[in-house]
Amino acid sequence: MPIVVGYVPSPEGRAALGRAIEEARLRGRRLVVVNASRGDALVDRRHASAGEWESVQQQLSDSGVEFEVTQQIEARDPGDQVLDVAQQTNAELIVIGLRRRTPVGKLIMGSQAQTILLEADCPVLAVKAATS
Amino acid sequence: MSTGKDTVVPSGTTGGPGASLPPVPPDRVPDATRDSTSKNYSEYGVAVLLLALGVWAITDAMSLTDLASSKGPVGAKTVPMLVGGLLVLMAILLAVDIARGGRGEQEGGEDVDLSHGSDWRTIGLLAGAFVANALLIERIGWPLSGAILFFGTTYALGSRHYVRNAIISLVMSVGSWYLFYAGLGIKLPVGLLKGIL
Amino acid sequence: MDGINSLIEGFGTALTPINLLYAFLGVLLGTAIGVLPGIGPAMTIALLLPLTYTLEPTQAFIMFAGIYYGGMYGGSTTSILLNTPGESASVITAIEGNLMAKKGRAAAALATAAIGSFIAGTIGTLGLALLAPVIVKLAVQMGAPDYFAVMVLAFIAVTTVLGSSKVRGLASLGIGLLIGLVGIDPTSGQQRLTLGIPELADGIDVVVVAVGLFAVGEALWVAAHLRRSPLEIVKFDGASMNRKDWSRSWKPWLRGTAIGFPFGAVPAGGAEIPTFLSYAMEKKLTKHPEEFGKGAIEGVAGPEATNNASAAGGLVPLLTLGIPTTATAAIMLGAFQSYGIQPGPRLLDTQPELVWGLIASLFIGNTILLALNLPLAGVWAKLLRIPRPYLYAGILFFASIGAYAANNSTFDLWLLIIIGALGFFMRRYGLPVVPAIIAIILGPVAEEQMRRALQISNGELSGLYNTAFSQVVYVVIALLLVVPPVVRAVRKRRGGDSDNGPHGLVVDDQPLHAHANQEGL
Numbered sequence: 001m002p003i004v005v006g007y008v009p010s011p012e013g014r015a016a017l018g019r020a021i022e023e024a025r026l027r028g029r030r031l032v033v034v035n036a037s038r039g040d041a042l043v044d045r046r047h048a049s050a051g052e053w054e055s056v057q058q059q060l061s062d063s064g065v066e067f068e069v070t071q072q073i074e075a076r077d078p079g080d081q082v083l084d085v086a087q088q089t090n091a092e093l094i095v096i097g098l099r100r101r102t103p104v105g106k107l108i109m110g111s112q113a114q115t116i117l118l119e120a121d122c123p124v125l126a127v128k129a130a131t132s
Numbered sequence: 133m134s135t136g137k138d139t140v141v142p143s144g145t146t147g148g149p150g151a152s153l154p155p156v157p158p159d160r161v162p163d164a165t166r167d168s169t170s171k172n173y174s175e176y177g178v179a180v181l182l183l184a185l186g187v188w189a190i191t192d193a194m195s196l197t198d199l200a201s202s203k204g205p206v207g208a209k210t211v212p213m214l215v216g217g218l219l220v221l222m223a224i225l226l227a228v229d230i231a232r233g234g235r236g237e238q239e240g241g242e243d244v245d246l247s248h249g250s251d252w253r254t255i256g257l258l259a260g261a262f263v264a265n266a267l268l269i270e271r272i273g274w275p276l277s278g279a280i281l282f283f284g285t286t287y288a289l290g291s292r293h294y295v296r297n298a299i300i301s302l303v304m305s306v307g308s309w310y311l312f313y314a315g316l317g318i319k320l321p322v323g324l325l326k327g328i329l
Numbered sequence: 330m331d332g333i334n335s336l337i338e339g340f341g342t343a344l345t346p347i348n349l350l351y352a353f354l355g356v357l358l359g360t361a362i363g364v365l366p367g368i369g370p371a372m373t374i375a376l377l378l379p380l381t382y383t384l385e386p387t388q389a390f391i392m393f394a395g396i397y398y399g400g401m402y403g404g405s406t407t408s409i410l411l412n413t414p415g416e417s418a419s420v421i422t423a424i425e426g427n428l429m430a431k432k433g434r435a436a437a438a439l440a441t442a443a444i445g446s447f448i449a450g451t452i453g454t455l456g457l458a459l460l461a462p463v464i465v466k467l468a469v470q471m472g473a474p475d476y477f478a479v480m481v482l483a484f485i486a487v488t489t490v491l492g493s494s495k496v497r498g499l500a501s502l503g504i505g506l507l508i509g510l511v512g513i514d515p516t517s518g519q520q521r522l523t524l525g526i527p528e529l530a531d532g533i534d535v536v537v538v539a540v541g542l543f544a545v546g547e548a549l550w551v552a553a554h555l556r557r558s559p560l561e562i563v564k565f566d567g568a569s570m571n572r573k574d575w576s577r578s579w580k581p582w583l584r585g586t587a588i589g590f591p592f593g594a595v596p597a598g599g600a601e602i603p604t605f606l607s608y609a610m611e612k613k614l615t616k617h618p619e620e621f622g623k624g625a626i627e628g629v630a631g632p633e634a635t636n637n638a639s640a641a642g643g644l645v646p647l648l649t650l651g652i653p654t655t656a657t658a659a660i661m662l663g664a665f666q667s668y669g670i671q672p673g674p675r676l677l678d679t680q681p682e683l684v685w686g687l688i689a690s691l692f693i694g695n696t697i698l699l700a701l702n703l704p705l706a707g708v709w710a711k712l713l714r715i716p717r718p719y720l721y722a723g724i725l726f727f728a729s730i731g732a733y734a735a736n737n738s739t740f741d742l743w744l745l746i747i748i749g750a751l752g753f754f755m756r757r758y759g760l761p762v763v764p765a766i767i768a769i770i771l772g773p774v775a776e777e778q779m780r781r782a783l784q785i786s787n788g789e790l791s792g793l794y795n796t797a798f799s800q801v802v803y804v805v806i807a808l809l810l811v812v813p814p815v816v817r818a819v820r821k822r823r824g825g826d827s828d829n830g831p832h833g834l835v836v837d838d839q840p841l842h843a844h845a846n847q848e849g850l
Contacts, residue, residue: 037559038716039557039558039559040289040290040291040557040716040717040718041559041713041714041715041716041717042243042366042411042556042559042560042713042714042717043411043559043560043562043710043713043714044559044714045714047559049561050561073557073558073559075290075292075557076292077292174758175758178500178754178758178760181754182500182503182504185503185504185507186503188522189507189510189522192521192522193521196514196517196519196521197517197519198517207517208514208516208517208519211510211776211779212510212521212522215503215506215507215510216507218499218502218503218506219500219503219504219507222496222499222500222503223500225496226496226497226500229494229496234494234496235759236494236497236757236758236759236760237493237494237759238756238757238758238759239550239756239757239759241367241550241551243366243367243551243555243556243717244367244550244551244554244555244556245554245555245556245557245558246554248554250553250554250757251552251553251554251555252553254552254553254555255549255552255553255753258548258549258552258725259746261725262725262729262742262746262749263746265729265742266739266742266743266746267739269733269739269742270739274730274733278726278729278730281722281725281726281729282722282723282726285718285721285722285725285726286718286719286722288552289552289555289717289718289721289722290718291716291718291719297718300719304723304726305726308726308727308730312730312734316379316380316382316383316384317383318379318382318383318734320730320733320734
């Protein structure tokens with residue numbers, strides 16, 4: 001029963017990761033970090049670069065929690081990919097980052113957070129970026 | 133050859149603690165020019181095509197008649213004959229080159245990944261969208277057939293946001309119809325939406 | 330100075346608000362599209378050819394000029410930030426430029442590319458303005474045999490100098506000539522290769538050919554081999570250089586201009602070879618040899634200037650002789666033809682407003698380019714996030730409109746599919762596209778010149794080579810055909826290094842897969 005966190009290289013994503021590490025420590029659970037992207041653009045903000053991915057793993061090692069990382073590029077929505085990992089690992093909790101969206105932006109671009117919130121079988125913890 | 137699945141890059145499966153799969157390296161310069169022998173035969177197809185085009189040019193040239201007024205060795209037939217001859221000669225030389233192991237070097241590019249073969253399913257779907265537009269444009273008009281083309285293309289290329297894509301497709305096709313009509317004075321077929329637009 | 334006076338008048342044409350707007354639009358569109366993956370200047374101009382159905386020629390060409398320069402520059406932005414050279418001309422930029430960016434010097438790399446492009450483009454355009462009247466004076470004395478010889482030179486140069494396989498280059502040339510033959514023979518009025526289809530009697534529309542080969546063929550090819558993995562973009566903020574960068578850049582800019590312009594002006598095609606020469610030269614002359622291969626600013630400044638200077642140089646034969654040396658120039662020639670204008674020595678007399686307005690707008694476009702690119706580099710980088718499905722859907726969408734609008738007939742759409750398929754298979758089997766497009770557009774003109782020469786000589790074949798000029802050109806062609814294989818054979822016998830053709834360029838053990846046929850992406 002691990003904790004799954006959807007990681008995106010952004011303030012929200014980092015906030016989610018930080019909170020997920022705390023939760024993992026608190027609950028004594030394994031942490032699964034997922035960086036999922038569609039890979040349909042030449043440059044994808046969701047995709048963590050090798051350097052960023054390494055620093056995420058450094059942060060995880062330093063935290064001392066048991067963890068797994070997976071970086072996947074599939075022609076599906078990243079939200080669905082996170083849900084799949086949660087289902088496969090029988091996750092206890094999903095942690096995601098949340099950011100403010102306009103209704104139009106959500107209509108056109110969709111919202112990965114919304115997909116996860118509505119369709120997850122387990123509780124979802126949504127974290128906002130620190131407002132500083 | 134593609135397996136016809138959308139998922140092309142295998143996803144990293146979760147490993148042990150701390151383990152991770154490295155991100156897929158961008159294969160910008162793959163060495164796909166020396167393929168297995170199975171592709172030999174399709175290389176010969178190029179030579180066959182050149183030969184066919186050359187023979188076509190030559191037979192067509194035969195049917196031309198020289199005008200009485202034309203002077204010297206050069207008449208209506210000459211240039212098509214020369215071009216046909218060039219094509220036939222290149223067909224032969226290309227066949228020799230292939231027999232000796234020469235291969236056409238596939239064209240690379242900034243958005244091209246030659247490490248996997250041609251994805252024929254995508255090509256087929258794209259051709260389908262294209263043909264649909266050609267068949268429908270004069271019946272249902274560009275604002276609809278163009279939208280079908282755009283939507284079909286996004287589908288072929290793996291986008292599955294149907295609502296978003298349908299909206300974008302319609303905006304593109306209706307917008308371009310207006311742009312051509314108002315901006316350039318070119319009236320594309322309006323079809324079913326006659327009276328509405 | 331003839332050129333200067335005419336140029337000042339040209340500025341009068343180019344500086345009207347509406348023409349300034351077209352120049353601005355062209356530069357904006359050209360840069361945006363140069364940045365977008367998989368779209369280059371040749372494809373852009375092909376997709377915009379439908380504008381020629383209604384736009385005034387002057388305005389259309391002012392816009393195309395902006396696209397021509399803008400596209401060249403946009404390609405270098407992606408090379409530096411992503412290490413993905415879109416055009417063969419930016420292959421060299423990608424090496425040092427991307428290394429600089431990874432060292433945290435992206436701002437300086439972008440700035441030296443932008444300013445170098447501006448300087449080279451301005452000097453190159455000045456060269457064009459000064460050289461064009463001189464060449465025209467010489468060219469008016471050229472007869473039909475001379476023209477025919479120069480066109481043969483263009484055909485041979487583009488097929489043998491570029492690309493790895495001469496057989497495939499010549500095969501592509503043959504296919505292009507064949508497509509150019511379709512239609513009514515201008516001399517005898519008979520139908521050639523029309524299969525009895527009435528739509529083919531007028532020949533295949535240049536829009537359909539250009540869009541088919543460059544937009545549809547390319548989109549199909551890329552779609553079949555779509556890269557699915559995101560690339561890593563280097564983080565950067567803006568584009569700026571410090572004093573040291575300036576002092577290290579200005580000489581490479583000028584040297585690059587000096588190399589690029591003449592190479593662009595001769596029909597041996599494109600910016601690939603001169604950019605490599607510039608890189609090699611800067612490497613030799615630099616005071617910081619240890620930085621080469623690790624991100625040396627000279628290695629960006631020189632080749633980028635060369636690239637733009639050769640783009641300017643390429644306009645010299647296009648405007649004065651009607652001979653294109655690159656795919657982009659060939660499509661621009663096609664645009665001239667669709668206006669019923671045949672570029673050549675008389676163009677400057679018959680259309681002075683058009684030509685000088687075009688040249689003046691090149692200066693203006695270049696300045697707009699600099700003003701846009703220094704502050705907007707970040708905005709351009711955002712374009713790389715557009716999902717590929719929309720990008721390629723857009724290309725096929727606009728290709729279809731353009732082809733249909735050419736004659737308002739679905740026949741052209743079917744033809745577009747056939748030519749698009751041809752473009753796809755040419756890319757698949759390594760047949761370069763550039764010789765084909767040049768042959769399609771230049772072939773019919775060459776045939777006309779040949780027949781004219783033979784008519785003058787009463788049908789004697791000697792009519793093709795009875796002038797001193799044409800004889801010189803044929804000697805050059807012979808050298809072009811004979812020398813490279815001989816050199817290669819000699820080198821092989823000596824057991825020397827690998828064959829250093831344009832395809833095997835090796836810089837510090839980094840193989841440069843510079844695909845000549847990629848110029849027109």
